[in-house]
Amino acid sequence: MADWNPGAYLQYTDERSRPFTDLIARVPGSPATVVDLGCGPGHLTAVLRARWPDTRVTGVDASPAMIERARATDPGTEYVLGDLTTDDHTAELVVSNAALQWVPGHRDLLPALADRARRTFAFQVPGNHDAPSHLLLREVAARAPYADVAGPVERRATADPAEYLETLARPGWTVDTWETTYTHVLRGPDPVLRWISATGAQPTLQALEAADPALRARFEDELGTALRAAYPEHPYGTPLAFRRVFAVATRV
Template sequence: MADWNPGAYLQYTDERSRPFGELVARVPGTPATVVDLGCGPGHLTAVLRARWPEARVTGVDSSPAMIEQARASDPGTEYVLADLATDRHTADVVTSNAALQWVPGHRDLLPALADRAARTFAFQVPGNHDAPSHLLLREVAARAPYAEVVGAVERRATADPDEYLEILARPGWTVDAWETTYTHVLQGPDPVLRWISATGAQPVLHALEAADPALRARFEAEYGAALREAYPERPYGTPLAFRRVFAVATRTP
């Protein structure tokens, strides 16, 4: 996959940031150090600063474009280019917002990631892999001529709260796991297409673009029409239901 596009990702900053604010609000205590895994373009550092103004924050991301954007917009914070699965930063609190679903086998990594936190490990991942937006992505991508380029589109499934609880609930830890479905009201033309084009559809779109920009444009037209039918515009905007799964694992005294 080509690199991420920070500008496209930041189109819906408020909607994408809200779950992270609700995640860190459930983290107890006042940490001195925080590591944010999958920090993206650095826009969530403000959420961490508002929660813990005195903490030293380190952002980690595997995207050069995202790290470059983060360093430019927030030069006072340390941002590190590294793979989330192999990075070894430790802190009082380790957080991750909508990033671990991109890490192969992320369930198996969770205990080790939690162990890097002296106090609390907290993360949020999308739980909408079977929503119409993703079902249609897989369905349209499986049609000719797109399938010849992109192959089978992975169902990038995350776990339910009870599974994350089972993984993280070990001796010496307490775990709070839950889910929330947000109904975002998006504005403008083809808002669901613009939303998913910056995130879940990126691998498909990049593959098509690399093969033939005209093929990507054709796919976006076909996929966009399917999304408009699945998510019809209302007088007040286009509602998008988005399920997210949260877990906060805290060491017991």
């Protein structure tokens, strides 16, 4: 993938921020230092500041576009360009929001990521990879001519709460895991297409755009038609059910 698009990602800031707010609400105490792995465009630093006004935050992200946007809009926070799996920053709280699902084999990395936290390791990942939105994305992308250009869409599966508990539970730690399904009410034309175009569909869209902008437009038309059927619009908007999985591991 060429890079993330901060503007597209921030179209649904409130909906994308809500799981992070719910995650940090379960973090005990008041950490003096926080490392945010996969910080994106820095919009969630405000959530951390609202809960812990005096905390010192370091944001880490592998996307140059995201880091550039974060530094421009939040110059008072340190933002570092880096791979969240190899970055060696430590803090009282190490947190990650909707980023680990992009890391192959992320479950095997969780104990090492937790070890970077002097007090608490907390993360949230989407658990909706078999929802109609993602099933249809994989189905349409597998058709010709798109599959010949962009290849198949990987199913980025995440674990269930009990599996994350099993991975993180070890002597000296207490672990809290849970899941929540949010029903977001989206508005405007093709809102589900716009939602996934900023995240799960972005690698496919970028590959098609690079090959032929007309091919990307054709793909978006086919996918949009399928998504409108799966997520019909109502007078109040378009409901999108979105499952999230959470974990908070704290040193005893």
